[in-house]
Amino acid sequence: MDQGISDRFGLAVLDPLDGQASSRSERRDQQVQRVLEAAKACFIRSGFKGASMQEICAEAEMSPGALYRYFPSKEAIVEAICEADRRDDASCFIGMLDNPSVVDGVVYAALHHIRHTHECNKTALFAEIRSESMRNPAIDLTCSRNISEVGKRFHQYLSAAVERGEIDPPVGFETLLPTIMAIGEGMALNDLPGRGVDMDQLEILLRAMVVGMLRPRTADVATNTD
Amino acid sequence: MDQGISDRFGLAVLDPLDGQASSRSERRDQQVQRVLEAAKACFIRSGFKGASMQEICAEAEMSPGALYRYFPSKEAIVEAICEADRRDDASCFIGMLDNPSVVDGVVYAALHHIRHTHECNKTALFAEIRSESMRNPAIDLTCSRNISEVGKRFHQYLSAAVERGEIDPPVGFETLLPTIMAIGEGMALNDLPGRGVDMDQLEILLRAMVVGMLRPRTADVATNTD
Numbered sequence: 001m002d003q004g005i006s007d008r009f010g011l012a013v014l015d016p017l018d019g020q021a022s023s024r025s026e027r028r029d030q031q032v033q034r035v036l037e038a039a040k041a042c043f044i045r046s047g048f049k050g051a052s053m054q055e056i057c058a059e060a061e062m063s064p065g066a067l068y069r070y071f072p073s074k075e076a077i078v079e080a081i082c083e084a085d086r087r088d089d090a091s092c093f094i095g096m097l098d099n100p101s102v103v104d105g106v107v108y109a110a111l112h113h114i115r116h117t118h119e120c121n122k123t124a125l126f127a128e129i130r131s132e133s134m135r136n137p138a139i140d141l142t143c144s145r146n147i148s149e150v151g152k153r154f155h156q157y158l159s160a161a162v163e164r165g166e167i168d169p170p171v172g173f174e175t176l177l178p179t180i181m182a183i184g185e186g187m188a189l190n191d192l193p194g195r196g197v198d199m200d201q202l203e204i205l206l207r208a209m210v211v212g213m214l215r216p217r218t219a220d221v222a223t224n225t226d
Numbered sequence: 227m228d229q230g231i232s233d234r235f236g237l238a239v240l241d242p243l244d245g246q247a248s249s250r251s252e253r254r255d256q257q258v259q260r261v262l263e264a265a266k267a268c269f270i271r272s273g274f275k276g277a278s279m280q281e282i283c284a285e286a287e288m289s290p291g292a293l294y295r296y297f298p299s300k301e302a303i304v305e306a307i308c309e310a311d312r313r314d315d316a317s318c319f320i321g322m323l324d325n326p327s328v329v330d331g332v333v334y335a336a337l338h339h340i341r342h343t344h345e346c347n348k349t350a351l352f353a354e355i356r357s358e359s360m361r362n363p364a365i366d367l368t369c370s371r372n373i374s375e376v377g378k379r380f381h382q383y384l385s386a387a388v389e390r391g392e393i394d395p396p397v398g399f400e401t402l403l404p405t406i407m408a409i410g411e412g413m414a415l416n417d418l419p420g421r422g423v424d425m426d427q428l429e430i431l432l433r434a435m436v437v438g439m440l441r442p443r444t445a446d447v448a449t450n451t452d
Contacts, residue, residue, distance in 0.1 A: 045361060049276035124360035130415070131357040134350035135271060170434050175427040178418055186412015189356075192404055201401040205439060208396050212438020213431060 034060050039077045044124045048132040075138040082142045093153050102161040103216050107206050117188040151177050167214040260286050265303045270350045274358040301364040308368045319379050328387040329442050333432050343414040377403050393440040
């Protein structure tokens with residue numbers, strides 16, 4: 001195959017020696033993606049416990065040998081799904097930091113999480129993984145790692161704002177952080193956009209709520225209990 | 227058996243004719259309760275899909291014939307579990323109405339729900355039923371009925387407060403109600419007391435949040451955007 005043509009048409013480069021490696025890695029990524037999509041469908045349909053590796057193979061149209069080459073267990077598949085979520089979270093945090101105030105940033109992060117969960121149709125998968133984490137130590141570890149990473153980012157972001165006097169939350173971080181994260185999870189899990197909640201109205205309500213919880217000291221907010 | 231003795235020792239009254247009926251109904255209640263407790267343990271351990279009626283029979287130490295006499299399916303068991311929850315909710319709402327202000331009432335209901343879920347060790351069961359509701363129309367119907375009943379009570383409570391000018395939420399009920407309920411679910415599901423969150427601190431934070439969302443007009447609150 002002519003490399004020029006394959007490049008122009010966005011095809012995988014198979015012939016040249018350096019192209020072989022890139023093609024192998026691309027094919028591997030595609031296969032992994034195929035397993036992840038198949039597993040998500042099976043977990044949603046049958047539950048984590050109910051879905052067998054056989055069912056995932058059938059859904060992915062892949063032999064057990066091929067599937068086990070990528071993932072030794074369902075737990076390893078969930079880890080890869082959560083790893084992808086961590087990358088989404090990281091891009092959400094970059095967006096959060098771009099906001100002019102910490103209230104705007106927290107509202108942005110909440111709306112982003114709610115919208116992303118809705119648009120990627122993740123509600124049912126998310127509920128299933130969460131529920132499985134309560135009986136499965138391996139899944140619990142994966143979930144805890146994600147939660148603790150999100151908690152660390154929020155902690156850095158909010159404590160910097162407290163230090164520079166931008167906000168004055170009425171309670172310490174040991175109460176504030178788990179509560180904010182529990183609220184975010186509840187809103188995503190309930191798929192508010194899917195239930196017809198208008199996102200502009202939700203933004204107004206979230207801002208009022210976040211202002212209440214963080215007590216910003218800047219002039220553009222109406223709430224200050226001092 | 228002498229009725230006086232059985233009464234004194236709190237035993238079921240078996241002998242007299244009127245006692246037979248009460249004893250039968252008591253025994254039925256006990257058997258139903260035994261199935262419900264066994265089913266909860268199985269759903270938490272194996273998931274709704276993973277738990278079989280056989281597993282529930284074994285856990286309840288009951289024959290399949292006896293179990294099917296009370297419940298024709300796992301869905302019917304979940305309905306009975308949720309029915310008991312509806313009774314808990316109703317008692318929570320009675321407590322809510324006793325509060326001096328609507329902000330106090332909503333904070334009371336949230337704390338009650340979080341504490342009750344924690345104390346009755348319901349987090350994992352709750353997560354499992356919620357997750358199953360996303361693929362099982364019968365369970366979804368049961369959950370939706372519970373959610374809509376809670377929504378109706380909150381709607382009555384909050385709209386009366388709006389009408390008498392006690393609160394002035396920044397958005398309509400079509401946004402406010404599902405958001406409040408999603409927040410309550412997220413906090414209960416995360417078992418905040420189980421994760422070491424102090425309930426007195428949580429109450430302070432919830433009050434600040436609820437004040438932000440409901441905008442009470444009374445003198446004892448610090449937040450008013452008008």
